[in-house]
Amino acid sequence: MLSTHQLGCHRGARKILSGIDLELRAGEVLGVLGANGAGKTTLLATLAGELAATEGRVELDGRAMAGWTPAALARRRAVLPQSPSLSFDLSVREVVAMGAYPFAELTPADHEALLRQALHQADAAGLAERRYLALSGGEQQRVQFARALAQVLAAREPGQYRVLLLDEPTASLDPRHQLMLLGAVQALARAEGIAALVVLHDVNLAAQWCDRLLLLARGRCVALGTPAEVLTPQKLEQVYELPVNVLVHPLAGRGPLVVFGA
Known part of the structure; x- marks a missing residue:
């Protein structure tokens, strides 16, 4: 399991995170919320091992x-950063195949099956033969999501703990693909026992999509728990500094419905 105990982190002289206790459980989707500058991306980078903690433990x-x-870390966790950058004129298949780089033991047949699965789950199969740099921003995001899926699924032993870390993965997507991506993350967590953290x-x-x-x-940390426990007017107004109404969602099973500025 990936966990933190009293995690603190600095960027230069500035303290960004303090006192974060967290466990990423297998089979669960954990959403991270907060206003700009709250420390969401720093938390993800620290959990990914890309930024060293200055206090506590990861x-x-x-x-x-x-x-x-x-x-070794690349074989256990995959990261989709907030703004993936790639300036090389590669095909979509080559970009997705980057997710398999840590797994030299894959056979050609395993590799092909992995690419097909990742592209399908990211709704990017129709982009497979195109050039990455010719895609729109939303299409590139779906391809990068497929790359992360390939990495988190490759050569996974039954029951092995794997982590998928996604930083604002829906930012450049249309509503259909926002729902598709988060639905794919939830389905992956349920079916494969993957632990997923999503900054939103x-x-x-x-x-709707996070456990x-x-x-x-x-x-x-202002709150950690189920959507119903966390998304209360008092806590949301504290974080976002806006009046908030929290309503019962008209569609059953969708969690609370939050309306800002009401």
């Missing part, structure tokens, strides 16, 4: 994150 399977080599700005998408939510403000 552990994967009980071992400190600092004890994992980059190669859309509170209602988080309420638990972490609400951050100024680098600290």
Whole structure:
């Protein structure tokens, strides 16, 4: 399991995170919410092992994150950053295949099956033969999502703990593909036992697709729990500094419906 205990993190002299206790459970989707500057991306980077904690602990399977080599870590977690950048004129298949780089043991048949599965789950199969740089921003995001899926699924042993970390993955997507992506993450968590963390700005998408939510403000945890426990007017007004109404969603099973500025 990927976990933190009293996690703190600085960027230069500025303290970004403080006192974060968190567990990413297999088979669960955890959403991270907060206003701009709350520390969401810093938290994801620290969990990914890309940024060192300056206080507390980050552990994967009980071992400190600092004890994992980059190669070993790449076999256990996949990251979709907020703004993936790629300037090389590669095909979509080549970009998605990057997710399989840490797994040299894959046979050509395994590799092909993995690419097909990842492209299908990301609704990007129709883009497979195109050039990545010729795609729209939303299409590129779906391809990058497929790359992360390929990495988190490749050569996975039954029951092995794997983590998928997504930073604002819906930002450049149309409503249909926002729902498709989050539905794919939820289905992957349920079917494969993957632990998923998703940084989101859309509170209602988080309420619909996440099992638990972490609400951050100024680098600290305001609330951690189910959407119903976290998405209360008092907590949301504290974080977003706006009047909030929290309603019963008209569609059953969708979590609370949040209306800002009402």
